[in-house]
Amino acid sequence: MHRDSEHEAAGTIPRRLFFYNGGMLRQPRLRQILRAAGHAPRLGVPGPQDGVIVWGRSPYAARGEAVAAKRGVPLIRVEDAFLRSIQPGRTGAPPLGLILDPMGVHFDSAQPSRLEYLLATEPLDDSAILQRARDGIARLKASDLSKYNNSDPDLPVPDPGYVLVIDQTRNDASIAHGRATAATFREMLAYARIENPGARILIKTHPETRAGLRPGHYSREDCDANSEIYDAPVSPWQLLEGAIAVYTVSSLMGYEAILAGHKPRVFGQPFYASWGLTQDETPVPRRSRSLTRAQIFAVSHILAPIWFDPCRKRQCSFEEAVDQLEAETRAYREDRRGYVAGGMSIWKRPHLRKFFGRHGPLRFSETPDPARPFLYWASREAPANSTPIRVEDGFLRSRGLGAELVPPLSLIADRTGIYYDPTRPSDLEALIARALPPSGEARARKLIDRITANKLTKYNLGGALPNLPEGHKILVPGQVEDDASIRLGGGETCTNAMLLERTKAENPDSVILFKPHPDVVAGLRPGAVPDDVAKTYADLILPDADTAALIEAVDEVWTMTSGLGFEALLRGKAVTTLGAPFYAGWGLTRDLGPVPARRTARPDLLHLAHAALIAYPRYLDPVSGLPCPVEVALDRLSEGRALPRGPLNRIGAKLQGVFASYAWVWRRQR
Missing domain, CATH: 3.40.50 (Rossmann fold)
Structure with a gap:
């Protein structure tokens, strides 16, 4: 040997x-x-x-x-x-x-290569690995992930019914070492025409050729009335979906054709040929085993590679690598054209550049530019005749308050509305009503388990939990009373005093625990309840108690629109809403407020968590500076390595709070 x-x-x-x-x-x-x-x-x-x-x-x-x-x-x-x-x-x-x-x-x-050795000798009968492979194939297809991922999701896909001929770059090592030559590409195109008379043929350009890095084998001169060079950056998965036949020499896209359900015609000897999944012009005699798509994928993507997590600088699983690539690819696809951004406080701008300025220019202006998407902070009034993408903090934000100018780990960019405005649809509503992606349920379950085990919340302020009275305990979270979620979806109960009064009236024998909002306690935003009023309706006032511990200690939560209600749902607590927060109206809460009638779907908690914590926000790793999946953000929050605030943040926060208070008083007097 x-x-x-x-x-x-x-x-x-x-x-x-x-x-x-x-x-x-x-x-x-x-x-x-x-x-x-x-x-x-x-x-x-x-x-x-x-x-x-x-x-x-x-x-x-x-x-x-x-x-x-x-x-x-x-x-x-x-x-x-x-x-x-x-x-x-x-x-x-x-x-x-x-x-x-x-x-x-x-x-x-x-x-033989190591990959071929594994394909030929591994039992490939482990049901867990095969299920991971099936889930992996489905996930790559659903997320449009390939070897390279600079495709444009906004481009139209050709009408289905075409033959796909896949070009490669000249002198690529996989051609010569796969028993092929430049002449093989001419032969392949001839076969495609002969075997599909009169069919429309798309000659798919390699990404490096499209980028001007290396020439391919085909040009316009190779086309006839039924064939054309197709160099648009459309996802390979979308192209494969509309193809009636696929021809390749040794391209990885030929392998993706197998995973997409095709049996491609193969003119070279790539690693995926001769296992019973291809039509081979030059078969490899020693490859005598027949494999399924799941089996070959289990080797090529799970068993053979070393996957790397660039945020945590460690080896990782295939699934974790996909998490990371999804996050980076999402940032590219959404940000590649650049933005104009308005309604942004000066202190937020450096962080917005990190989130949204990685792949295209980010210019701050109150005047929209028709050539670029228009980002606008959701709580601000956008210019008339503009169609902004509304930006807000995510639901796992930081260690510290936004009102104290602590930078966020997560941001939301909503192209339809914004999650806290029930008067119109939002991207989050659409995600909640949509079917879960492949592996989404398992990922959401792990996420909830980690959040609860690590006692993570939106702000992660910590604090002690005092001894609580015996009895049925109801937690009432205070809110900032000029908060847009109350103004737009608070209903008749729209102040903290009113919330306390109603909760006590409807639960006279329960122990009422009132936790004022941290921004209000810090003196940064309006919403304070006079002591005599609070003590009338609450058995205990807990301004400094740890939110996660407090939720665990109570039996239920009553709220207007607070995100704490969502955190309580994640921990299996009963939640009553008096307003219309994003998590109300789906059958998971007891709703006493004006919930939108359009919320007719009935998702489970895993579905809600996936939409709100995985699919809706974007996360930025404060250590590597890379877009990252939610799991990395959880690590940073658990480690206390969230983005720090600068020395001037506290002064700026105080001034911001003063101006916000004056604006709130002015609005109420109007």
């Missing part, structure tokens, strides 16, 4: 891996991934227990190959995993994962 195969059979790759190319030095992410997987990338001369690492079949691999042969040590080839980044690697975008191969390389059919 070849020495590399012996290492694979033993399941070992040396810890210390020596490299001899500049790419490993220029790209710190590569070294981070290797270290996260327990390897130590080094410069120098390898010893007997070490290995040499090279990049695939790159021309620069020859140096490492020569050293490995001379020193008699294993040669490890590395390639990108099949979910890579937003932009192609040649733009400098770092990868999300790697495949380390001590046997060969997955696109070289001359000898």
Whole structure:
């Protein structure tokens, strides 16, 4: 047996891996991934227990190959995993994962690779892994995630019924090492025309060709009346959905065609050929096993790669890698055209740039620009004749108050309305009424478990919990009385005093616990209840008690529109609403307020949590500066590593509170 195969059979790759190319030095992410997987990338001369690492079949691999042969040590080839980044690697975008191969390389059919070895020898009968694979395929399709993800979701998709011929970049290593040449592409197009007479043919351009990085094999001269070059940045999954046949040489999109339900015609020898899922022009004789889509995906995306979490700088699961790629891709797709932003306090602007200015310009102005989306802070009055995207804090915000100018970990950008305004629909309402995405239920369950176990809330202020009276305990959360959610959806009960009075009137034998809003306690916003009034209706006033502990200690919550009601639902508590918060009207609360009649769906709690905490907000990791999934935000809140506030924040918050109080009084007098 070849020495590399012996290492694979033993399941070992040396810890210390020596490299001899500049790419490993220029790209710190590569070294981070290797270290996260327990390897130590080094410069120098390898010893007997070490290995040499090279990049695939790159021309620069020859140096490492020569050293490995001379020193008699294993040669490890590395390639990108099949979910890579937003932009192609040649733009400098770092990868999300790697495949380390001590046997060969997955696109070289001359000898078995580690990927092929696993496909040929793994039992692939573990029901849990196969279910993960099925869920993974469905999730990639639902989120339009591919190797590169700079597609434009707003572009129209061609009318279905076409034949898809997939181009690749010239001199790509997977072509020559997959037993194909440039002539193979001419042959493939001829076959597509012969086998589909009169059919419309779309010749799909490679993303690197579209970006001007490397030429492809086809041009306008190769087209006839029934064929055209298709270079629009439409998602591969959407293109595959409308195709009636797919032709490829060795493109990864040919593999995605398999996952999308096609049996593509394959003219090279890529890793996914000859397993019973393709029509092979040049089959690989040694691949005699028949595999299902779930089995091949389990190897290619779950068992073979090393996935990396760039926020937490650690090795991660395939699912966690998808979480991260979803967050980064969402930011790109939503922000790529840039924004004009208005109604934004000066202190918020640096944080808004971090959230929304990563992929396009963010200019602050009160005048909309027809060429760019218009962001506007939701509580402000947007200019007439504008169609703003309303921005607000998310439901897992920070360690500290927004009114004290503590920066947020999460923001919402709602293109329809805003969650606290029940007078019109919002993006959140649509998400709540929509079916859960693949794996959404399991992810939401884990999220709720983590939130409750770590006692996380919107602001995470902490505080002690005193001894509480015996009896049926009802928590009444105070609110900021000029809050837009009360003005727009508070109903007849629209002050904290009125809320206390009604709660006590309808629950005379219960223990009423009143927790004033932190902004009000801090003197930053209006809503204070006079002591004599509060003591008349509340058995205990708890301004400094920890919110999470308090919710756990009570039997139910009565509220106007407070987000604390949502936090109580997550903890399994009964909630009565007197207004119309976003979580009311779906069958999960007892509603005594004016809930919108359009809320006819009946989601469960997992569905509500997924919509409000995963799909609706966007999160920014304060450590790495990257868009991140909610799970990373939970880590930062648990660790106390949320965004810090500067030394002038408290002064600015006080001034902001004074102005807000004057505005509130003025509105009430009107």
